[in-house]
Amino acid sequence: MSRNIYDIDPAGNVLCTYNGESQESLRAHQTKIPPLTALLHAFLPAGYPHSVTPDYLPYQTYDSLQAFFSSISSLLANRAVLEGLGVGDASSSPTGALILKIASDTISRVATILFAHRLGTAIEPECKFFRFLADCLNDAAQLLDLLVPAMMERYGLKLGVIVGAGVLRSWCGVAASASKASLSAHFIVVASQQKGGGNNLAELNAKEASQETVVSLLGMLVGSLVVQVVQDRLVVWVLMVGLLGVHLLMNYWGVRCVRCRTLNRQRATMVVREWLETGRVLGPEEDGLESHYENEVPLLGYTSEEQKGTVFAALAAVGWDLETNALETRSPVRVRVGIGKKVPIPSEKDLIRQPHVSKKD
Structure with a gap:
């Protein structure tokens, strides 16, 4: 048979x-498999779109666009550094350029260690902020690079500018790599709860690297034409400011697309305040949840284990991730109600839930 x-x-x-x-x-x-589908399989996670969260595609779209513009601006910045180091100038000393490189790398590596030690635990709960901050630091470093050619005869100032740019890039590297890891975990964690979802974080990161490789290559090809056409320093500055502006705008829109399911201080403040004031429990996909910043949770401490259980049961029911340990970096976020006041028990209509998350008993 x-x-x-x-x-x-x-x-x-x-x-x-x-x-x-x-x-x-x-x-x-x-x-x-059709050729176009096979090509997409080389750049999208296995099982897409069921294996990733709905915010994966818009974030990756903006992330690819920002990488394209960043590739062009980095070529302009690198040309300025090479010019400032004396490439093409017979009177320049290769040893002097090497000393500048050694000094910059040494201080940058120390800065990397200090940044990771000081802010390492803050990156996971605030991954969207640090993802955007990383590109701000990188763009600031590129602007410093453009100043290097103007300091050909001022060795001390040139050393300071090159070292400063290197430090900013080292901070960018730590913030970008750590925040990307947290965002990748966000995309894949919810995927394991969806239809056909997997939990292959390594494969997700590998496909993201493939996307960045192609986009960066396209940016380098376009940038190679730009650096040949644009020679005037004023035009370079104007073009650089425009590229960096679009680059930051793409990053801002990208992080705004992400709907984090972990409760940092800001999100916990707004969720708890809305609950105690109106009785509604906001879910991660509520539109106005991250429209503004609040740095202090006004209600701290638990009044009873029963109320604590009510709080976390309601938060879990609307889709908040309470198991990732990305709740807070300083003091833990806790909830307190006034003396004699009970935590409101939300009704079914008060739970604003994600479509793919079911209410827990």
Whole structure:
């Protein structure tokens, strides 16, 4: 009796069909995949779109656009540094340029260690802020690079500018890598709860690296034409400011697309305040949840274990992640109600829930 065995990906697509009457006689039939679909599979996570959160695609779109503009601006900045180091000038000393490079790298590595030690624990709960901050630091470093050619005869100032740019880049590296790791975990954590979702964080990061490689290559090709055409320093500055402005705008829109499911101080403040004032429990996808910043939780401390259980049960019911340990970096976020006041128990209509998250008992 003939039998069929199907190899299915996380999205439910049949990759291969095996048929035969016994294990020895099984024959494989590969499913034909259209060329465009096969190309997309090289850059999107396995099982897309079921294996990632809904905010993955808009974030990656803006992230790719910002990487494109950053690639062009980095070429302009690198040319300015090479010019300032004396490339093409027969009177310049290669040893002097090497000393500048050594000094910059040494101080930058020390700055990397200090930044990671001082702010390492703050990055996960505030990953969106640090993701945007990383690009602000990188853009500031590129602006410093443009100043290097104007300091050809001022070795001390040139050293300070190059070292300063290196320090900013080192801070950018720590903030960008750590915040990206947290964002990748955000995209994949919810995916494991969705239909066909997987939990392959490594594969998600690998596909993101492939996307960045292609976008950066396109940016370098366009940038190579730009650096040949644009030579005047004033035009370079105007173009640089425009590129960095668009770069930051793409980053801002990108992080605004992300709907974090962890409660940092700001989100906990707004959720708890809305609950105690109106009885509604806001979910992670509420539109106005991150429209403004509040740095202090006005209600601190628990009054009873029963009220604490009510708080966390309601938060979990609307989709908040209470198990990632990304709640706060300084003092823990806690909830307190006034003396004699009970925590309101939300009704079904008060729970603003994500479509893919079901209410817990």
